[in-house]
Amino acid sequence: MNLWHQFLWVIFPYLALVTFVLGHIYRYAYDQFGWTAGSSQLMERRLLMWGVLLFHWGILFVFIGHVMGLLVPIEVYRAMGVSDHSYHLLALWAGTLFGVIALAGILLLNIRRWFISRIRTNTDTMRFLTDGLLLVVIFSGLAATVGYRIYAAQYDLPAEFEYRENIAPWFRSLFYFAPQIELMLEVPLMFQLHVLLAFLLFALWPFSSLVHVFSVPLGYLRRSYIQYRSSNPKAAISREKDRRKSRKPVGVDQGRKE
Amino acid sequence: MRVKAQVAMVMNLDKCIGCHTCSVTCKNVWTSREGTEYMWWNNVETKPGVGYPKMYEDQERWKGGWQLKNGKLELKAGGKLRKLANIFFNPDLPSIDDFYEPWTYDYETLTNAKPSEHQPVAQPISQLSGDPLDLQWGPNWDDDLAGTPETGHLDPNIRGELEESVRFEYEKVFMAYLPRICEHCLNPSCVASCPSGAMYKREEDGIVLVDQEQCRGWRYCVSGCPYKKTYFNWETGKAEKCTLCYPRIEAGQPTICSETCVGRLRYIGLVLYDADSVEEAASVPDEKELLEAQRRVFMDPNDPEVVEQARFDGIPEDWIQAAQRSPIYPLAIDWGIALPLHPEYRTMPMVWYVPPLSPVMGFVEGEGSEADPDDVFPAIDELRIPIQYLANLLSAGDEEVVRRVLKRLAAMRGYMREKNLSGAGVEEIAASVGMEPQAIEDMYRLLAIAKYEDRYVIPLAHKELAHELYEQRGSQGLDFAASRAPAANGGNAAYSCSLDFAGGPGSCASGETGAPGGSPRNEGFYAMKDELEKKARALGGKVAAPNVQFFKNKQDFESFHLKGRGPQGAGA
Ligand code: SF4
Ligand code: SF4
Ligand code: SF4
Secondary structure (H helix, E strand, O other), X not given: OOHHHHHHHHHHHHHHHHHHHHHHHHHHHHOOOOOOOOOOOOOOOHHHHHHHHHHHHHHHHHHHHHHHHHHOOHHHHHHHOOOHHHHHHHHHHHHHHHHHHHHHHHHHHHHHHHHOHHHHHOOOXXXXXXXXXXXXXXXXXXXXXXXXXXXXXXXXXXXOOOHHHOXXXXXXXXXXXXXXXXXXXXXXXXXXXXHHHHHHXXXXXXXXXXXXXXXXXXHHHOOOOOOEEOOOHHHHHHHHHHHHHOOOOOOOOOOOOO | OOEEEEEEEEEEHHHOOOOOHHHHHHHHHHOOOOOOOOOOOOEEEEEOOOOOOOOOOOHHHHOOOEEEEOOEEEEOOOOHHHHHHOOOOOOOOOOHHHHOOOEEEOOHHHHOOOOOOOOOOOOEEEOOOOOEOOOOOXXXXXXXHOOXXXXXXXXXXXXXXXXXXXXXXXXXXXXXXXXXXXXXXXXOHHXXXXXXXXXXXXXXXXXXXXXXXXXXXXXXXXXXXXXXXXXXXXXXXXXXXXXXXXXXXXXXXXXXXHHOOOOOOEEEEEEEEEHHHHHHHHOOOOHHHHHXXXXXXXXXXXXXXXXXXXXXXXXOHHHHHHHHHOOHHHHHXXXXXXXXXXXXXXXOOOEEEEOOOHHHHHHHHOOOOOOOHHHHXXXXXXXXXXXXXXXXXXXXXXXXHHHHHHHHHHXXXXXXXXXXXXXXXXXXXXXXXXXXXXXXXXXXXXXXXXXXXHHEOOXXXXXXXXXXXXXXXXXXXXXXXXXXXXXXXXXXXXXXXXXXXXXXXXXXXXXHHHOHHHOHHHHHHHHHHXXXXXXXXXXXXXXXXXXXXXXXXXXXXXXXXXXXXXXOOOOO
């Protein structure tokens, strides 16, 4: 274990995660005006529809898959009686399916961004970077999943690479501040690459339009349709309190008097 | 009953000359920035015509506004869950080509041209991509019925019976201009559609704004507004819309579009309405009943009980008085000659229109005719095309409503002419449209000769407790200057005006540079602002609102206005 390993599996991930967290806090505090999904639907609509829908729905399930694979320890599955083989069968098929969907989507979005001139002209560097990086990360993830099988078949290795016994515990170990570097050293290159690229993406995340992920407007479901704001909120609140407490003035009924 | 005040507008369409001054002044002030080139918060469209954006009135396609679903009011584009399920891609959003692709010209070829046999030509260049553009559509492409034989049938108001007759009778055209701004609706579907809760109606004056900091760019307000009066800024990724020039309204001044209106056809004033009955009125099942229901929501500001309730609901005394002097209530209720645009969208728009008599007069005797009511009334009774068309615009297709209004307008002309010529028979004319002679004369005065003070009755905003506003800084309208650009006048960001930012409208830049043409009115305004800032500093920097006015009383306010306007003010 040399300094290089230290850097790749401890220093760099922590730098990326700290940037991710502090970056979001900073951006949220100082750049509300810049916090937007940055849609280009106004400029082009047909390709966007396909790209955006494929990508978002695909990535949503890919994300759930990652939670299942990285955050849920393998012991939990075993205790639940899910055999390693059936886990990997599901992971392979569902993962590949949604991975391909997300990949197709992000590919289309990248093509659209590069080749439609009204969009290209109005895209900033960060957007090019993150869109491109998303493509590479998704591609590398898919390549690791599928590619490893092909590789393993050629060299007579076990067909399923059990990342739940190295990558997953290493990832979790970052969060209780006892990073287990040794777990990552023997991981196949494709998986290593996928992990590192993903951390690079995390580092850029707070400074890009990806922040919109944290703005899923769930509050919409609970609020009333019409929103009022007062330029004098205190007065408005106390007025409303008075209203509720006291009775309406006598003799006033509903509607305009004829 | 809960009385609220709303700033409302009425436009008298007969007087609109289609000069687009209103659109241009609004654009100069509000939307001359990158990302907003294609936005016309005020636009003037020729009717019949496709409108801006193209066919925006076709709600089957764009799904703007509200509809009744099982007797309950629901957004036409679907409820909240449906919206969240569609959050990645808004299926009902018009693309920029439905507005138009903004362009400029390659002027350099002209200025750098060498002597040559042929004139050099400046090519149009897209302001979106910088590429050369083959112009196919632009703002007011069908102005004055240009190209209407090709595009006119796309007008969503030409439907049913009209569809056949209008197509065949284009030689006998009729035409009217329709200036449109945001309606600042009582039941705004844009606000209801915003998943982030960034849009809101101001409690005090009903102005509908987008919080630029809270907007996340989901674009549902754009598709949710049936009038397509919220726009998506493709540069900032946020929605923007007409602000009803709230900094001016707060200072007791009319909006830019009204102030500069050449036809002097706009009226601004307060209406008092019953906030508790809005939903019920917007949910009336029969579309043709909607107009009456909307009228019932307005409260008579001279009714002592209403006044008492208004006081109880915290409406300041001078606002109640302003509502009593408001030109809107008589136009919309007493005389009933102003009608809402497309009441069937159920948003309860607050910009109403006096329908134009000229399309009818055109059929009787040619434009500008002084025809007798004896000639005009039968025409109003018999003419189908312009009246049905106006009814589709202004009364959910109820022709009787439009007929009644047009007859009142025609009667007013006849009445005044008789009165000036012979003085006889005027009572009968008034009676024939069910009005008192005095009411007709009042109506005539307001429509024909009203001065500035009578057309715009706008009370000052009450910002005595302005320090409380400090907490709300940055949450209104276009107030993003403070976070983005340093204040232009070098002041503390807390004092910076919402309009002070690079390339921005600059309405609040310091006096010498900001006042167009150095008009005395504007000087007064800026002097006020300087004064205000001094006060703000003395108070320890706790005043954020750019247009807080410290008038002590009404006389103070009026003398400021009269002094400010000077001899060259409009209407003088
Ligand atoms: S007209 Fe204005 S207030 Fe009404 S729905 Fe449209 S944007 Fe909202
Ligand atoms: S009220 Fe102001 S912002 Fe709105 S259209 Fe008129 S000038 Fe433009
Ligand atoms: S400035 Fe007045 S007259 Fe001219 S187009 Fe606008 S509303 Fe009509």
